Amino acid sequence: MTQPGEFYQRNRGVHPPAFTPDYKTSVARSPRYSLISLQNSVSEITGPRFGHNDIDESDNDLLTNYAKAGESPIGERIILHGRVLDENAKPVPNTLVEIWQANAGGRYRHKKDTYLAPIDPNFGGCGRTLTDENGYFFFRTVKPGAYPWRNMVNNWRPAHIHVSVFGSGFVQRLITQCYFEGDPLIPICPIVRTIPDAAAIEQLTAKLDLNATIPLDSIAYNFDIVLRGRRSTLFENRLEGN
Amino acid sequence: MAQELAYLKESASQTAGPYVHIGLAPGAAGFDIYQQEFGHDITGPNAKGERIRVEGRVIDGMGAPIKDVLIELWQANADGHYAHPEGGGPVEDGFRGWGRVISDFKTGEWGFETVKPGKTRGRNVGTQAPHLNLWIVARGINIGLNTRMYFGDETAANAADPVLNLIEWEHRHATLIAERSEEDGMPIYHFDIRLQGDNETVFFDV
Numbered sequence: 040m041t042q043p044g045e046f047y048q049r050n051r052g053v054h055p056p057a058f059t060p061d062y063k064t065s066v067a068r069s070p071r072y073s074l075i076s077l078q079n080s081v082s083e084i085t086g087p088r089f090g091h092n093d094i095d096e097s098d099n100d101l102l103t104n105y106a107k108a109g110e111s112p113i114g115e116r117i118i119l120h121g122r123v124l125d126e127n128a129k130p131v132p133n134t135l136v137e138i139w140q141a142n143a144g145g146r147y148r149h150k151k152d153t154y155l156a157p158i159d160p161n162f163g164g165c166g167r168t169l170t171d172e173n174g175y176f177f178f179r180t181v182k183p184g185a186y187p188w189r190n191m192v193n194n195w196r197p198a199h200i201h202v203s204v205f206g207s208g209f210v211q212r213l214i215t216q217c218y219f220e221g222d223p224l225i226p227i228c229p230i231v232r233t234i235p236d237a238a239a240i241e242q243l244t245a246k247l248d249l250n251a252t253i254p255l256d257s258i259a260y261n262f263d264i265v266l267r268g269r270r271s272t273l274f275e276n277r278l279e280g281n
Numbered sequence: 282m283a284q285e286l287a288y289l290k291e292s293a294s295q296t297a298g299p300y301v302h303i304g305l306a307p308g309a310a311g312f313d314i315y316q317q318e319f320g321h322d323i324t325g326p327n328a329k330g331e332r333i334r335v336e337g338r339v340i341d342g343m344g345a346p347i348k349d350v351l352i353e354l355w356q357a358n359a360d361g362h363y364a365h366p367e368g369g370g371p372v373e374d375g376f377r378g379w380g381r382v383i384s385d386f387k388t389g390e391w392g393f394e395t396v397k398p399g400k401t402r403g404r405n406v407g408t409q410a411p412h413l414n415l416w417i418v419a420r421g422i423n424i425g426l427n428t429r430m431y432f433g434d435e436t437a438a439n440a441a442d443p444v445l446n447l448i449e450w451e452h453r454h455a456t457l458i459a460e461r462s463e464e465d466g467m468p469i470y471h472f473d474i475r476l477q478g479d480n481e482t483v484f485f486d487v
Contacts, residue, residue, distance in 0.1 A: 049486065054294050055423035062296075064421030067342035068476050074486035075448055080404040082414050082429075083487050085365035086355060087379035098315065105314055126289045139304025149300045150311040151349075151386070163314045165304045201297065201304055209355045210487045212416055212425060216295040230296060233423050239293040265289045 044270040045079040046210050047126060055233030062229045063190050079210065084269075086209035089135040089169060098167045101140075101180035105163030112162035114143025114181030118259040119217065120251060122174040123204060126268025130174025136264070137167040137203040138178060138217075145186030145196075154186055179257065182219065190229055197224035197231065206266040217262045218244045294424035301351045301418060306383050320353065320382065323395045325375020330359025330399070333468045335430070335459065336392030339384065339417060342477030346389025350419040354380045354393070361399035361408075369402050397432065397468075403443050410438035410445070417474065427485045430472050433460045448483055456482045 057069035077083065097104050102111055119138075123131040141147045141164065144156030148164050162181065170176045183198045199216045206212070218225050218240075225231055225244065234240050242265070251259035302310035308318045338346040356378050357363050362370040364378045372378065384391040400408040413430040431439050439445055445454050459470035474482045 050290060051486075053290050057423055059423060062421070062423070065296075065423055066421075067345075068347070068419065068421035069342075069423075070426065070481055070484050071342075071477050072481055072483075074484050076486045077444060077447070078404055079487070080409060080444075081363060081367065081369055081402045082355070082357075082409065082412070085363040085368045087377060088365065093317075093319070095315070105312075124289060126291060128287065128289050137304050139300065147300045147303055148310065148312055149303050151299060163303075163307070163312060165307050165314060167304075167315075201295075201301070203297075203305060209414055209416070210427070212353070213292065213294060214297045214301075214418055214425060215292050233295075234293045236293070239290065242290070242292055243295070265292045267291050268288065 045084060046208055047268045047270075049267060053234070053236045053239040055235070059229075059233040062233050065233070083210045084208045086205060086207060086211065088133075089205070090133075091169065093135075094167055094169065099176070099178045101163065101166045101178060104166060106161035110161045112142065112159050112181050114159075114184075116179070116257040117182050118177060118179055118251060118253070118257050119200065119245065119262055120175070120177035120248075120259060121245075121262040121264065123170050123176065123206075123264045123266060124174055125206070125266050130170070130172075131206055131266055132170055132172045132174055134170050134174075134207070135167060135205045136170060136176050137165070138180075138200050139165040140180065140183040140200040141186055143181045143184050145184030156184065156186065185222075185224055194229060195224055197222045197228050202262075202264065204264055204266060208269070211266045213264075213266060215243060215264070219260060220244055220246050296420055296423055297351060297418040299349050299420040301349070302383060305351060305381060309383050320380045322375075323354070323356070323377060323380040323393065324358075325373060325377065327373040328358060328376050328396045329373065330396035331468065332394065333397050333470060334392060334394050334464075335413070335470045335472060336390065337459075337472040337474065338389045338391070339419070339474045340476065340478075344478065346384070347419055347476075348384055348386050348389045350384045350389070350391070350417060352382050352391060353416045354382075354395075355414040355416070356395065356412075357398040357401045359396055359399045361401040361411075363401070400438060407441075407443060408438075410435050410442035412442075412444075415474075426476075427487050428474065428482055429457055429485070430470070431458045432470060433458050453483050456480055
């Protein structure tokens with residue numbers, strides 16, 4: 040019997056460590072012992088699968104999925120689009136991408152968010168979609184606003200959209216955030232700064248994509264997501280994998 | 282010059298933040314937007330095996346329950362097969378084996394109902410004891426934490442489990458084992474996850 044391909048070891052150097060005291064909440068929520076390293080078993084290489092029956096067609100359109108008929112959310116209309124790839128630069132097809140964000144004023148539709156900015160009656164702030172066979176996805180939404188948060192007294196989050204991705208195995212599971220090119224708050228944000236690697240921060244910064252904008256309608260940003268790579272199924276005549 | 286390999290790097294993780302519910306459990310955030318919220322139906326109606334309930338809390342380094350945590354679980358069916366082409370075999374129609382739960386905003390307690398999984402294939406040889414794979418995200422957790430929950434009434438299987446046996450500190454095995462009790466005929470497994478402290482749960486680099 041052939042062995043299923045295993046995932047590449049996670050490069051922890053591009054990820055934030057657990058204990059990052061400048062992001063204060065991490066202090067009591069970070070394990071102190073070393074993680075125990077596991078080789079992949081069937082529990083790790085497999086993961087949940089989603090299909091078109093799971094989502095509605097409008098779930099990726101945050102401009103309409105919560106708005107009253109004929110109305111729109113306030114704010115800069117944007118298209119966020121890109122591909123989900125793995126570390127081998129291969130597209131990850133048919134995988135679930137979920138996003139959530141604050142409205143244009145910087146407030147979340149959440150019972151715990153009491154920021155001064157108003158709730159937008161036409162904006163829910165979440166969306167989901169499946170990548171196509173080429174790993175491509177897109178959302179329509181409004182650009183989220185920056186907002187203050189209780190860390191240091193005067194900390195402000197850069198505009199960001201939270202992104203959750205599955206991949207094909209449970210160990211590819213990833214939650215990250217998408218920032219926007221040119222935002223002066225990015226380099227001083229304590230959450231961004233948990234990432235030790237400048238190139239990794241750059242990779243989380245969506246780029247203005249003028250060619251994908253819709254004239255007189257929406258401005259576009261490109262954001263590619265990279266999940267862990269995986270060796271191919273091991274065939275006896277191709278022991279090297281890929 | 283050494284040859285450069287054209288591998289990409291995995292996107293860096295970021296905290297799910299305090300409002301993870303908006304994206305992944307919007308009903309809990311206080312608004313209904315989707316036809317169905319994901320992750321509540323783990324087994325579907327046709328799953329074989331013993332129906333169980335799992336409940337617990339995630340506890341921080343100060344000993345306080347975390348009230349904004351989100352946990353995903355991934356498990357095999359009663360035959361030990363995952364709902365995946367490489368999962369070891371067929372599963373029942375409607376069995377997804379994946380769940381998503383959030384803790385109560387006031388108490389930090391979470392729980393879900395599922396079926397007890399069977400033994401699964403080991404990496405190369407042998408078998409793994411029945412277990413749930415868990416993934417934990419919350420504000421302050423910079424990269425999701427992977428752990429496993431084993432079943433307290435599977436003493437023999439647990440003693441032979443290759444992953445438990447990898448943990449050199451035997452007293453830490455207990456942090457991965459849920460104790461079984463019963464309530465109105467329903468088996469309950471209680472599983473607290475401790476992020477820090479004397480009984481810090483074992484987390485895995487998978």
